[in-house]
Amino acid sequence: MDINPVQPIILEITEYENKLFSLDKIPYSTGVELYEKYKTQVDIEFPTYKTREYWKLKAKGWVGYIPVTPEFHLKINPKVPIQNLFGMLEYTYNLKSFRFLQGLMDCESLEDFYNNLAHILADKVLERCRKGLYRTYLPKTQQLSYVRGRLDVRQIIQKPWNVKLKCDYKEHTADIKENQILAWTLYIIGRGSLCSERVSSTVRKAYHALQGLVTLQPCSAEDCIARYYNRLNPDYELLHNLCRFFLENSSPSHERGNYKILPFLVDMAHLYEMFVAEWLKKNTPQGYFFKQQHQIEISQNRHFSIDILLCDAATGKTIAVLDTKYKASEQRGNTDIYQMISYSNTTKCKQAFLIYPKDLTQPLDITSDQIRVRSLTFSLDDNLDRAGQTFLKNLFLFS
Structure with missing residues (x-):
């Protein structure tokens, strides 16, 4: 494992924040490479009159480190x-x-x-x-010049001239998946x-x-x-x-x-979704349980996956549908609301919550066809366990 000797130029940006760089900071070919390979992770605008001849970069909910070329690396800091x-x-x-x-x-x-x-x-x-690596026995078949394990008698009869013996045996080995x-x-x-x-x-x-x-x-x-x-x-x-x-x-x-x-790239939306689900699973109040990634089949070969369901332990009935949204508040659109109404209809419950890491500038509270869709916050700015308890309190207050 070689270490690359080149000392690269490292530029830094922060997720969801626009940052401008002067024309000479990023070689044009490097900008093309970044756009071609990492457009999912980073928005990039090439220098034009519109950008006043600056490069404009914005990370789209990913954090980490991108070695775009050996000479140019991009570091994306988390908010x-x-x-x-x-x-x-x-x-x-x-x-x-x-x-x-x-x-x-x-x-x-x-x-x-x-x-x-x-x-x-x-x-x-x-x-x-x-201490010694974990080992286990794996079945193995091999042509050997000596007897080991079980002989393949049929092969000996069919090919008596073959001095190699086909043996089936189990080998105690560390070369295993673990x-x-x-x-x-x-x-x-x-x-x-x-x-x-x-x-x-x-x-x-x-x-x-x-x-x-x-x-x-x-x-x-x-x-x-x-x-x-x-x-x-x-x-x-x-x-x-x-x-x-x-x-x-x-x-x-x-x-x-x-x-x-x-x-090295972390998808913060995916991490936030997994974190909220795991935190709730480990801090579930008595009398309830949470389902993660609940699959709903809506037609042949078509289904959707609901992030989290809050259910009553006694009856198994779904009380609320929860979906995490790790994105800026201004990006909230009607699509999310329609999606939650659809989830609620499918699971036959009347409560749906969109979960954000920050308070929305305009909290969501909409009722449609007797289904109420609201926003809740599971904050990432403070102590996570304290933020989780606040979230749970508000969830059960509204449910």
Whole structure:
């Protein structure tokens, strides 16, 4: 895993805020590259008379680090305090019970945050390597010059001249998915640009500790979810949760050919949606339960997914439909309202709530066909647990 020696120019922007850069700050070819590859994450206006010959950039709800070229990198800062960004991840990736992560709350920048998580993962992998990697038995078939496991008698009869014996046996190996996830994640981190030299050294050491024992295989974030843990590998749950974070937010996941530095990008809308759902699941008041990503089939091969349903535990009846909207208040449109009315009709409930991270300048409260659609706030500006309790209080006050 090589370290790119080029010291790039780094420009910074903040999500949802326009920022102007002078003509000489961004090479034209770099602007084209940014537009072609990252138009989903960043709005870019090229210098024209309209922009007074300035570049105009605006991040569309993503935060992270984009190495557009080896010479030019773009850093997108969150509007959310770094401490609360980590707090959201604690819930989303089930990290809250691991007390040693508390030191991360002192991180002041996205780089600090990424560095610390990468260091924890690499350090924990090295610790596990010293203890011995988790192993299991895998079935294997091989032509051998000696007997191992069960012989294929039919092949011996059919080909008596073959000195190699076909054997079916089970091999006790560390080259399994549990460890392949670790190796692939360390490989991805090593190709990134955010780690300090100290952390990069630890990541390389952990990666090399796995080499020879574990095959480098592309893994996805989905591979980290719902794995089986037993008394021999309980620590792997934390390792896989950390891997899931890096694999979900590093893209592309795999490229062949020449070495390319990978971007690190967090979709804040998706993170906010997952965080609110996980926080509610862990703080559900007695007598109720929440359903996440509830699938509703509306016709053959057509369905939609509702973020959250609030249900009565005794009857199972849906009390309210909830949908998170991580976007600026001025972007609220009728489409969201129509969507919530549709969700309410489908689930046969009369209450619907759009959840925002900030108070709307004009709170939403509309009734249509006996369905009431309102806005609620789950703030990300203050203590998250306190904000969650305020949100719950208002939700049950209105439900």
